[in-house]
Structure formats: structure tokens, C-alpha cells
Amino acid sequence: MLLLELLRPEPAVRRVPQEPVKGDYNALCQRLACDNAGAHWFNTTNGRYYCSSCARTFNEVLRLQGRPAMCELHLSR
Numbered sequence: 001m002l003l004l005e006l007l008r009p010e011p012a013v014r015r016v017p018q019e020p021v022k023g024d025y026n027a028l029c030q031r032l033a034c035d036n037a038g039a040h041w042f043n044t045t046n047g048r049y050y051c052s053s054c055a056r057t058f059n060e061v062l063r064l065q066g067r068p069a070m071c072e073l074h075l076s077r
């Protein structure tokens with residue numbers, strides 16, 4: 001009986017389909033109104049990732065206000 005217990009295969013990993021997480025690296029853009037994939041722009045103020053379109057818009061608005069950019073492109077995490 002003990003031997004059979006040892007020979008029992010590992011339980012199968014339950015695979016639950018998961019929604020891509022917003023704001024994670026290379027996932028969906030953190031911005032609520034945006035669902036672009038491939039978020040590679042790191043927002044230094046909140047530590048979340050944004051798509052290039054949103055990140056460039058944020059940075060441009062800040063630039064027009066004479067303030068430093070808040071999003072930087074990360075090619076890897």
C-alpha cells in the first residue's frame with residue numbers, strides 16, 4: 001500500500017484560464033479605459049506598466065507642463 005502511494009503520479013495542476021492582469025509587465029495596459037496588450041512602459045509613480053500610447057500621452061502632457069516624464073520604456077522586466 002505504501003509503495004502504491006509512492007507510485008501515485010503527481011496530481012495534475014489545475015489550469016484555470018486567467019484574464020491577463022492589468023498593469024503587469026507585458027500584460028494589459030494599467031489604464032482603466034485602455035485594454036492594449038504589451039504594456040512595456042513603467043510608470044515610476046505607481047510601479048505599474050502601460051502601453052506605449054498611454055505612456056507617451058502621459059509623458060507628453062507632463063512635458064508640456066515643464067515636468068519630467070513619469071513613464072520609461074522597459075525592454076525587459
Ligand SMILES: [Zn+2]
Pocket residue numbers: 029030031034035036050051052053054055
Ligand atoms: Zn494604454
